[in-house]
Amino acid sequence: MEFNIGTKIQAIDELGRWENGKIIAVDSNSFEVKFDGWGTDYNVFAKAAEVRKPVDIFTSEIDAASKAKRKKGTGVGRSHLSILHTLVAGDHVFCSIDETLLKATVKVIDRFLREVTVRIEGESEDRILNVKRIVLEEREDQRCERKRRKVKQKTCAEKTLRPEQSAENDDTGIEDGTSFFSTTGGDGSVICCGEVVRIMATTLEMLVSSIRKKGTGFEVHGCLFSCGLSEDIKIAVPAEKIAKICKPLHVTAKEKKIVKEWQSKAFTDSLNLKMSNFQYRKLVRQQELKNAILVEVQAALRSKFSKRRFSLGISSLEIDLSLFKLDFFSKRHAKYSYYDDNLWQLDSLLGDKWDILFKDNILSFVTQITISLTKQNILQGSISRAQSYDSVAVDKNYRTALALHIINGAKSDQSHYYDDSEMQLAQQDSV
Numbered sequence: 001m002e003f004n005i006g007t008k009i010q011a012i013d014e015l016g017r018w019e020n021g022k023i024i025a026v027d028s029n030s031f032e033v034k035f036d037g038w039g040t041d042y043n044v045f046a047k048a049a050e051v052r053k054p055v056d057i058f059t060s061e062i063d064a065a066s067k068a069k070r071k072k073g074t075g076v077g078r079s080h081l082s083i084l085h086t087l088v089a090g091d092h093v094f095c096s097i098d099e100t101l102l103k104a105t106v107k108v109i110d111r112f113l114r115e116v117t118v119r120i121e122g123e124s125e126d127r128i129l130n131v132k133r134i135v136l137e138e139r140e141d142q143r144c145e146r147k148r149r150k151v152k153q154k155t156c157a158e159k160t161l162r163p164e165q166s167a168e169n170d171d172t173g174i175e176d177g178t179s180f181f182s183t184t185g186g187d188g189s190v191i192c193c194g195e196v197v198r199i200m201a202t203t204l205e206m207l208v209s210s211i212r213k214k215g216t217g218f219e220v221h222g223c224l225f226s227c228g229l230s231e232d233i234k235i236a237v238p239a240e241k242i243a244k245i246c247k248p249l250h251v252t253a254k255e256k257k258i259v260k261e262w263q264s265k266a267f268t269d270s271l272n273l274k275m276s277n278f279q280y281r282k283l284v285r286q287q288e289l290k291n292a293i294l295v296e297v298q299a300a301l302r303s304k305f306s307k308r309r310f311s312l313g314i315s316s317l318e319i320d321l322s323l324f325k326l327d328f329f330s331k332r333h334a335k336y337s338y339y340d341d342n343l344w345q346l347d348s349l350l351g352d353k354w355d356i357l358f359k360d361n362i363l364s365f366v367t368q369i370t371i372s373l374t375k376q377n378i379l380q381g382s383i384s385r386a387q388s389y390d391s392v393a394v395d396k397n398y399r400t401a402l403a404l405h406i407i408n409g410a411k412s413d414q415s416h417y418y419d420d421s422e423m424q425l426a427q428q429d430s431v
Helices: 064-072 077-085 139-154 254-277 278-302 316-321 342-349 400-414 420-430
Strands: 009-011 018-026 032-033 044-046 092-096 100-110 115-120 125-132 134-136 183-185 190-193 196-200 205-214 217-224 230-238 243-246 307-314 332-335 358-361 363-375 378-388
Touching: 009 032, 009 044, 044 363, 077 363, 077 420, 092 342, 183 278, 190 363, 205 230, 205 254, 278 307, 278 316, 278 342, 278 358, 332 342, 378 400
Parallel strands: none
Antiparallel strands: 009 018, 018 032, 032 044, 092 100, 092 134, 100 115, 115 125, 183 190, 196 205, 196 243, 205 217, 217 230, 307 378, 332 363, 358 363, 363 378
8 A cells, every 4th residue: 555745644653552643754665654743753664564544443434234233232231241351261150051051161252242162061062152141150159149138138137027025915916827928037038928938957948838927926837849849748837947048949830820829818818807907907017117117227327328318108097107106187207316315116116226237347326217297198207327436335225325425425526426417416415
């Protein structure tokens, strides 16, 4: 290709990069190139192979097929790109072939085409697969662990959602044997009728047919499911001994039909009882509120912000008004705080030590929580939290210690927490 003096070209500089410039002199075997933005002292003598026409990667012409493909997209998400980035030759992975996971070894990785060449166990030839078909070998355990943490966070790691009462003082008014559609297992996960669960401290698995009240707790009834469904072997286990199963299960069409029948019956019985029994409806509503509020409290304690607002949805007036001591006409707001010394009133609903979180030598604690009923009868709330670097004993009297800590911090003007509103309240209290 011939270039004349003054022609705009691209040439390789001393660092091996293609840079824009122009030809200022032509020799028999080379061209003298002056780069744009540089003086004549940085001119280079380039051979014919080191000079080319200007190429702009952003405005270069692309054929119609490439445009259509780029517009359509490859369908490769961030998770697949992450796999492509972490893979190296020799890794052991799973390949999804016809909805079946097969073990394979990675041979070649093409990150530009997003393809991986693998050798599947038992085959003599390599296969070139899209990265979407690749599953990391350790990803199975990670997925189960992530799912377990998500369920545990959703339920705020509570053992149960039932009222904390003794067997001698059970005033819920619900008889033993009453059917429930769901409850909470020993690992903090929500257990529903029709699910396959694991009996803790054993290798046995069971299919839940019904959940019944027993004393102040719940009892899970079902059939053995360790090697397929065994309807002849009936099992009844306390709910605190039940754990969720994260791995996928293979269920036959017959078993799916049985599961669907059990789920339908349990849900219908629970719905009918909820409509006819106020005490049952109140207990279920308390479980729902406890679960929702604890999720918001944990999120607030882990957040970098000192205040968090949340919504609990449409209120059940006949239950929520008495639960939070609200009045439909005169008192639509309830405040629980250290300043009012009434934060303990929520312990009967939310349990023990629901308002503190100790992590990385920092104690996060709730200083105020408000519950409000809007004109649209929607239950809303807000949570204020503070943090302390000082050592506070987390025992039965931890709230007293935190209150003294707030007052002492206000007196010395050396606050170790971040809630300005509580600081002002503490200063007023100290005065």
